[in-house]
Amino acid sequence: MEKVLFVNCCIRREESRTKKLADFFLNELEQSGSYEIKELCLMDEGMPYMSEGNFHQRDALLAKKDFSHPRFYYAHAFANADKIVVAAPFWDLSFPALLKTYIENLCVEGITFGCNEQGCFGTCKADHMVYVTTRGGFYEGSHMEMGSRYMKAMCEFFGIEKYDCIVAEGLDIGLRPVDVILEEAMEKAKEVAKRF
Numbered sequence: 167m168e169k170v171l172f173v174n175c176c177i178r179r180e181e182s183r184t185k186k187l188a189d190f191f192l193n194e195l196e197q198s199g200s201y202e203i204k205e206l207c208l209m210d211e212g213m214p215y216m217s218e219g220n221f222h223q224r225d226a227l228l229a230k231k232d233f234s235h236p237r238f239y240y241a242h243a244f245a246n247a248d249k250i251v252v253a254a255p256f257w258d259l260s261f262p263a264l265l266k267t268y269i270e271n272l273c274v275e276g277i278t279f280g281c282n283e284q285g286c287f288g289t290c291k292a293d294h295m296v297y298v299t300t301r302g303g304f305y306e307g308s309h310m311e312m313g314s315r316y317m318k319a320m321c322e323f324f325g326i327e328k329y330d331c332i333v334a335e336g337l338d339i340g341l342r343p344v345d346v347i348l349e350e351a352m353e354k355a356k357e358v359a360k361r362f
């Protein structure tokens with residue numbers, strides 16, 4: 167069984183269309199019987215962002231290479247997963263600050279990445295990250311879309327080879343029924359699940 171870490175940043179919880187799409191994808195994975203899925207619900211974590219005191223604590227621990235401190239739990243869990251699934255809505259051209267806070271907690275030199283004379287290199291075990299998102303408007307392929315593009319860059323930074331985005335767009339425009347748009351995205355989810 168491969169270990170899948172599901173990072174849930176669907177702030178609206180069960181009302182979230184992004185969560186509905188993510189659940190469909192995770193269900194496809196479950197049905198294959200090949201994965202053990204562990205959910206990390208960011209809304210339940212009370213995760214700190216890096217403010218002054220928090221930053222200095224981190225600096226002191228990293229200087230001692232003390233990676234056993236509980237604050238590095240998120241980075242260890244991420245680095246050790248076989249596969250990663252992240253779900254977050256498109257907010258303010260990217261995603262909720264809660265997801266950025268999580269990423270801040272993941273970026274620990276010595277756990278999720280390393281550095282040498284050539285630069286930084288990822289040290290995460292996972293070979294595939296899937297990002298599930300939904301957008302109110304249409305931004306696919308636009309330079310203004312900075313959610314999926316950012317996650318793809320982070321994926322590369324962490325040393326994760328494959329990246330896919332499962333997206334449903336135009337949900338708040340009213341041009342087409344939301345259910346129809348979501349069903350189309352679910353077809354893509356099925357295809358990604360087959361080659362996860």
Ligand SMILES: Cc1cc2nc3c(=O)[nH]c(=O)nc-3n(C[C@H](O)[C@H](O)[C@H](O)COP(=O)(O)O)c2cc1C
Pocket residue numbers: 176177178181182183184185254255256257258259260300301302303304337338
């Ligand atoms: C705080 C906030 C910011 C948003 N920003 C954008 C945006 O920049 N562009 C956009 O197209 N939709 C934006 N939306 C709409 C959401 O992307 C859209 O409703 C999405 O489907 C919400 O996902 P959810 O149902 O999983 O919560 C925003 C919604 C909220 C609540």
